[in-house]
Amino acid sequence: MPTATLTVTPLDADDPAEVAAAYQVRARAQANDVPDFPAPCRVAFEVGLRVPWPGDETHRWVARSSSGEVVGYVQANLPTLDNLSNASVDIIVLPEHRRRGYGRILYAHIVEFLRGRGRRVMIAFTAETLPGGGVPRDPGPTAFARAMGMKSALAEVRRRLDLETLDHAAIDAMLADARAASAGYSLVRWGSVVPDELIEGVALLDSDFLNQAPLGDLQWEPENVDAARIRAMDEARVKVGRVAVNTAAVHDETGTMVAWSGLSRPATHVEHAGQGITLVHPAHRGRRLGLLTKIENLRTAIIELPGIRYIDTWNAAVNKHMIAINEQMGFRAVDQWHNWQQEI
Numbered sequence: 571m572p573t574a575t576l577t578v579t580p581l582d583a584d585d586p587a588e589v590a591a592a593y594q595v596r597a598r599a600q601a602n603d604v605p606d607f608p609a610p611c612r613v614a615f616e617v618g619l620r621v622p623w624p625g626d627e628t629h630r631w632v633a634r635s636s637s638g639e640v641v642g643y644v645q646a647n648l649p650t651l652d653n654l655s656n657a658s659v660d661i662i663v664l665p666e667h668r669r670r671g672y673g674r675i676l677y678a679h680i681v682e683f684l685r686g687r688g689r690r691v692m693i694a695f696t697a698e699t700l701p702g703g704g705v706p707r708d709p710g711p712t713a714f715a716r717a718m719g720m721k722s723a724l725a726e727v728r729r730r731l732d733l734e735t736l737d738h739a740a741i742d743a744m745l746a747d748a749r750a751a752s753a754g755y756s757l758v759r760w761g762s763v764v765p766d767e768l769i770e771g772v773a774l775l776d777s778d779f780l781n782q783a784p785l786g787d788l789q790w791e792p793e794n795v796d797a798a799r800i801r802a803m804d805e806a807r808v809k810v811g812r813v814a815v816n817t818a819a820v821h822d823e824t825g826t827m828v829a830w831s832g833l834s835r836p837a838t839h840v841e842h843a844g845q846g847i848t849l850v851h852p853a854h855r856g857r858r859l860g861l862l863t864k865i866e867n868l869r870t871a872i873i874e875l876p877g878i879r880y881i882d883t884w885n886a887a888v889n890k891h892m893i894a895i896n897e898q899m900g901f902r903a904v905d906q907w908h909n910w911q912q913e914i
Contacts, residue, residue, distance in 0.1 A: 771827030811837025
């Protein structure tokens with residue numbers, strides 16, 4: 571096979587044609603690798619070039635073949651507030667240009683860059699067909715990660731809820747049971763921006779999320795999330811057009827926020843939403859607060875997010891309790907996602 575030739579340069583955010591080409595690489599690759607996903611949000615991609623995510627330093631490159639065509643895209647997200655030895659990366663090659671050595675060139679480029687920035691651990695993500703079968707996925711991305719020496723540090727299963735098949739009677743019965751078990755707690759709701767009077771409680775729960783979430787062998791330390799960071803993340807999401815719906819439970823006796831569930835959807839492809847955090851403080855478990863906040867939030871989303879149909883969520887295999895809740899609500903397994911990790 572002839573030696574692959576690529577020219578890799580930083581993405582020029584002021585060049586509309588180059589930005590469009592980079593977006594198309596992402597969109598066409600995603601359509602091949604995860605065809606049931608909507609295309610990446612164009613608004614979020616373009617605005618995100620100028621609106622940094624709080625606590626992250628993002629670098630982007632495009633890769634051109636010898637003909638000048640943009641055939642690849644690379645992105646590296648470097649945490650700046652915690653996990654300072656880590657970076658998460660996307661290495662993307664157009665499907666019709668794969669298996670020509672381009673991916674290896676981009677891999678070598680990003681490893682050299684991250685080493686120069688003092689990063690020691692590189693993390694990436696791919697989807698594959700479920701071990702027991704199911705929706706087929708292109709095996710190429712997963713095979714590439716293994717060929718580069720990366721190890722799967724955490725496997726998660728993506729499940730999807732189709733609201734057109736939602737069993738409303740079953741959901742209502744589950745909600746009634748959850749309400750009966752959660753006497754002494756009140757619900758609070760908000761949209762894309764946390765109200766000032768709730769922000770400290772949200773920050774405390776968010777800080778505890780990674781302490782509770784199954785991380786497998788991922789080298790990822792808990793994040794120190796305070797009110798200022800929550801506010802900055804809210805503002806960044808609003809700027810890229812993402813719309814959120816959140817529901818939390820407050821312990822009546824102490825006034826403490828002890829459970830929280832949220833989901834959001836992009837500015838484009840409004841039929842798709844992603845389930846975000848669902849978390850219950852350990853001292854308040856056993857009262858069905860996770861189920862309560864998740865179903866109440868779903869009911870709110872159906873009303874406040876017109877056009878919504880699909881909700882995707884990811885769970886590690888060991889998270890039996892949340893998997894049981896999701897499947898009881900009607901979420902069904904679609905594919906498996908690997909969190910790849912490599913010390914560089």
